[in-house]
Amino acid sequence: AQSVTQLGSHVSVSEGALVLLRCNYSSSVPPYLFWYVQYPNQGLQLLLKYTSAATLVKGINGFEAEFKKSETSFHLTKPSAHMSDAAEYFCAVSSMDSSYKLIFGSGTRLLVRP
Amino acid sequence: KAGVTQTPRYLIKTRGQQVTLSCSPISGHRSVSWYQQTPGQGLQFLFEYFSETQRNKGNFPGRFSGRQFSNSRSEMNVSTLELGDSALYLCASSLGSPNTEAFFGQGTRLTVV
Numbered sequence: 678a679q680s681v682t683q684l685g686s687h688v689s690v691s692e693g694a695l696v697l698l699r700c701n702y703s704s705s706v707p708p709y710l711f712w713y714v715q716y717p718n719q720g721l722q723l724l725l726k727y728t729s730a731a732t733l734v735k736g737i738n739g740f741e742a743e744f745k746k747s748e749t750s751f752h753l754t755k756p757s758a759h760m761s762d763a764a765e766y767f768c769a770v771s772s773m774d775s776s777y778k779l780i781f782g783s784g785t786r787l788l789v790r791p
Numbered sequence: 792k793a794g795v796t797q798t799p800r801y802l803i804k805t806r807g808q809q810v811t812l813s814c815s816p817i818s819g820h821r822s823v824s825w826y827q828q829t830p831g832q833g834l835q836f837l838f839e840y841f842s843e844t845q846r847n848k849g850n851f852p853g854r855f856s857g858r859q860f861s862n863s864r865s866e867m868n869v870s871t872l873e874l875g876d877s878a879l880y881l882c883a884s885s886l887g888s889p890n891t892e893a894f895f896g897q898g899t900r901l902t903v904v
Contacts, residue, residue, distance in 0.1 A: 709890045720795070720881055720895035728890040767834065771889040776847035777822045779883070779893060781834040 679704045679770040683782035691790045696755040698785045700742075700768030703749065709771040710751045711779065712742055716764045724766075727751060738762070763789045793817065795884045797896035804903050809870040812899045816863050816884030823865040824893065825857060828879040837880075840865055841887050872903045 684699040702708055709728050713721040725736025732744040742753045751768060765786045772778035796815040804810050816823050824839035836849040840859035857867040863884075869876055879900050883893035 711892060713895075718897075718900075720797075720897045721883075721893075723892045723894070726892050772847075773889055774847065776839045777824055777841070777885050777887045777889065777891075777893070778836050778839055778847050779824075779826075779834075780836070781826075783833050 679708060679772055679780050681768050681770050681780055681782040683766075683768050683785050685785050686783065687786045687788065689788040689790060690758045692760055693757050696740075696753070696758045696762065696787065698753040698766050698768075698787065700751045700753065700782060701749050702751060702768075702770050704770060704773075706773055708773075710742075710744065711769045711771070712736065712740070712751075712753050713767045713769060714764045715767065715784075721767065724753070758787075758789050760789050760791065763787055795882060795894050795896035797880075797882050797899050799899060800897065801900045802902065804872050804901065806872055806874060806903055808872050809868060810872060810901060811866055811868045812880055812882075812901075814865045814867075814882030814884075814896060816865070816882075817894055820884040820886060820894075821863055822885045822887030823859055823863065824883045824885070825865070825867050826881045826883065827851075828881060828898070829877075834881070837867065869901075874903050877901060877903045 680703045711726045712724040727744045768782040769779040822841045825837040838848045859865045879898045881898045882896045885893040
């Protein structure tokens with residue numbers, strides 16, 4: 678069975694600093710992984726996805742993530758945080774059964790200090 | 792193209808009542824899945840429909856049910872509402888295979904009083 682663990686329920690960075698949000702997965706087969714962002718009172722918006730092509734995946738708004746099989750990780754990074762990046766971020770893995778189901782981590786709230 | 796539309800955005804219901812939430816997926820998407828989001832439990836999968844067939848169901852009581860119509864629009868129903876059903880209910884539309892992304896609606900905020 679697939680699962681996802683996000684380390685750190687809250688991460689605080691200064692504007693302009695590096696953003697690093699951690700995600701580790703567990704999967705018995707090569708996984709499909711996603712990062713989503715959620716702004717207050719909104720649905721989830723896809724930032725990027727890994728589907729076994731390039732291990733370094735570039736997404737929207739300057740975010741990228743690197744798939745590391747040896748570390749079972751898919752950490753999300755952004756070189757320079759912007760105030761508008763403040764939101765909750767979710768890592769998810771796609772279930773490999775005969776349906777469409779995303780298994781989400783518990784989320785990380787990113788705070789950006791001016 | 793139009794995104795995923797969920798109606799209504801907000802609902803207040805009384806314990807014991809029932810509620811129906813609606814989701815219109817992106818045109819061409821045949822998979823609709825539903826998630827419950829609460830502060831304590833996070834994002835939990837409710838069920839997924841593909842071409843009017845339920846393919847998967849999460850670990851929720853039978854009070855939670857859903858259906859999908861021939862135009863891919865989906866509804867979920869919760870009967871005999873409990874206070875603990877208060878949550879943000881999110882609908883996601885996709886092409887239905889694991890390597891594709893889901894597009895989410897803005898959600899329906901249900902408050903049970």
